[in-house]
Amino acid sequence: QVQLQESGPGLVKPSETLSLTCTVSGGSISSSTYYWGWIRQPPGKGLEWIGSMYYSGSTYYNASLKSRVTISIDTSKNQFSLRLNSVTAADTAEYYCARHDNRGSISGPNWFDPWGQGTQVTVSS
Amino acid sequence: SYELTQPPSVSVSPGQTASITCSGDKLGEKYVSWYQQKTGQAPALVIYLNNKRPSGIPERFSGSNSGNTATLTISGTQAMDEADYYCQAWDSSSVVFGGGTKLTVI
Numbered sequence: 001q002v003q004l005q006e007s008g009p010g011l012v013k014p015s016e017t018l019s020l021t022c023t024v025s026g027g028s029i030s031s032s033t034y035y036w037g038w039i040r041q042p043p044g045k046g047l048e049w050i051g052s053m054y055y056s057g058s059t060y061y062n063a064s065l066k067s068r069v070t071i072s073i074d075t076s077k078n079q080f081s082l083r084l085n086s087v088t089a090a091d092t093a094e095y096y097c098a099r100h101d102n103r104g105s106i107s108g109p110n111w112f113d114p115w116g117q118g119t120q121v122t123v124s125s
Numbered sequence: 126s127y128e129l130t131q132p133p134s135v136s137v138s139p140g141q142t143a144s145i146t147c148s149g150d151k152l153g154e155k156y157v158s159w160y161q162q163k164t165g166q167a168p169a170l171v172i173y174l175n176n177k178r179p180s181g182i183p184e185r186f187s188g189s190n191s192g193n194t195a196t197l198t199i200s201g202t203q204a205m206d207e208a209d210y211y212c213q214a215w216d217s218s219s220v221v222f223g224g225g226t227k228l229t230v231i
Contacts, residue, residue, distance in 0.1 A: 039168075046222060046223075046224050047160075047222040049219070049220035049221075049222060060218050060220075062219065062220075063219065096167055101173070104173075105156055105215070107215060108215045108218060109215065110156050110174065110215055111170055111173035111174070112168075112213070113170040113173070114169075114170075115168055117167050118167050
């Protein structure tokens with residue numbers, strides 16, 4: 001079955017750029033059925049969606065983060081990536097990548113399944 | 126922006142039925158998904174398209190969505206069901222998560 005694995009630095013300095021990659025195995029990132037998304041969870045808090053991208057380039061972003069976020073896809077490596085610039089301590093969180101299913105609705109992608117195990121990112125000098 | 130509201134906590138006795146609600150304006154017109162997150166683990170999908178169960182999810186998990194409220198119901202709750210539960214919907218080209226509900230089995 002499809003598995004996702006996040007990778008990237010666990011520590012980022014304030015004002016710098018957070019960069020994470022999600023590697024997809026067991027399935028193609030170029031499938032027409034799915035978007036590919038990033039979700040984060042600050043310590044002790046709830047889930048916050050960051051954005052989702054289709055293999056062709058169509059992208060949805062959380063409006064509150066849109067000015068600082070870029071999601072990209074590398075179909076040759078079956079990977080997608082997150083870049084979040086000008087980070088502050090408020091960006092400290094567990095970051096998850098997940099497959100975002102596009103079936104069942106014409107309005108947009110619906111559910112996330114499966115999820116990666118998550119990677120902790122701390123913003124500190 | 127669209128908001129989904131969940132109770133912060135719900136308690137249930139083993140073997141009883143737990144109901145976790147998720148409220149939002151005209152939520153019944155949208156599709157709702159539910160996720161279970163156990164301590165130290167990534168979230169896992171338990172309900173999608175309001176009432177569909179993914180493969181491997183026990184039949185005791187069910188969902189409904191009508192009016193302004195979606196409900197996740199766990200029948201015959203077991204100790205292993207103790208976790209945080211999040212609802213999620215799609216609105217205006219954006220994903221929205223509820224704040225989460227901590228289910229305690231006591």
